[in-house]
Amino acid sequence: MQLVGMITGSLIIVMSFNLFLIPHEVLSSGMSGISMILGMITPVNTGLANFLLNFPLLILGYKMLGKKFVMNSIFSVLIISLGLYIVPVFPIAKDTILSSIFGGALTGLGVGIVFRCSGSTGGFDIIGMIVARKKDFPIGVLLSGMNAVVIVISGFLFNWDTALNTLVSIYVTGKVVDAIYTDHAKLTLMIITEKGQEMREHLLTNLYRGLTIMDGVGGYSNDKRNVLITVISRYELNEVKNLISEVDPTAFVNITETIEVMGLFHRPSP
Template sequence: MQMVGIIIGSFIIVTAFNLFLIPHEVLSSGMSGISMIVGMITPINTGVANLLLNLPLLIIGYKMLGKRFIFNSIFSVFVISLGLYLVPVFPVAKDTILSSIFGGALTGLGVGIVFRSSGSTGGFDIIGMIVSRKKDFPIGVLLSGMNAVVIVISGFLFNWDSALNTLVSIFVTGKVVDAIYTDHVKLTLMIITEKGEEMRNHLVANLYRGLTIMDGVGGYTNGSRKILISVISRYELNEVKSLISEVDPTAFVNITETIEVMGLFHRPSPQ
């Protein structure tokens, strides 16, 4: 089902790009926006540019992030790149502002579906996740800064109307992604399971974040169990849910919004 979700989400993104955004010189966020710029000012097809620009990041991500997440991201980037290459650029609507809003909404829908399928569309998301794991740096600030660069480049290369429409598109995309996936950057997981040691080993082997483990007693059964607590980014949520289900499908999992994290967000280095 994950592959089906990634294909559907990626196809929706392709539709948004080639039918609404690119015909009006409106850019998307992240590396996709840079790929659009390359496609607009050079003979290189946008799909080819998207694949070439994302490939080095995905290779680095494969070594530093979860392998399943990166594999799904590679698949999504490949589907998007192939779709951008095959689907002709054709303006469905004549109004640039409406195309920016609707294209941004479609992009957000596609990205949200890909996120829910334990993947990403590559690009700046991979950069942000790598930096946030190496440095205690807010990923949202980093992504906003990189997207601001795309907007400024759009203004200088095309015109400032195009840059403002790009800003509208990126804003709408972010809102739709939040509505479909989750609007919290960081989440706290509390996992209550009778398979504490197996769960610990599985999460430590596949998840970059640290874990805190406590002993617990069932209020109804009076049986012993383990309570595992971890803080993750929103991009890791579906992957972590799958990891938990692989060990204990009956585990009780409470997912709550985390307002702020102090100290190390990533896994501490071994002493």
């Protein structure tokens, strides 16, 4: 299901770009927007530009966000880049404003789906994920803020009507991403497993959160177990569930909503 979600989300983004945004010279957010600019003013294909611009950021994400997340992101970037290369640019609607709104909403839907499948579409998404994990900010707001440079560039290269339409598109994208991907809630996970040390190492390697380990005893079996407790953001839940299953598919996991977190929410620096 995760693979299907990654493909679906990536293809939705492709359709949004080539059928709604690019035909009206309306840009998307981040590196995708810069790729569009290169595709409009140079002979370089938008898909190829998208891949080349994302490559350095994928390396950064590999170092800071874990192997699995970046491998999923690389897969998404490849699907998007290939799709932009293959799918013809054709305007579905004639009205630029409607295309900006609907294209932005579709882009947000695709990005949100990819995020929920423990990946990203590359570009500023990776930077947003890194900052959100360290500073606990809503990702949609972060992406909208970083995309101001794309709006300014579009204004100078094309016209300010295009820049304002780009602003509308990016704003809608950010709102839809936050609605689909996360409501910025916190969750407490209590993981009961017989593979406590393996689980600890796996989670600490792939998750930017701390955790607490306690000893426990099975009430029926009287066997020794470990109880791992951690607090995560809602957008990390799918990733954490996959990480837990990789170590111990039979682990008992209790997930509860957390009203408030006091103290150090992120993993302490070594």
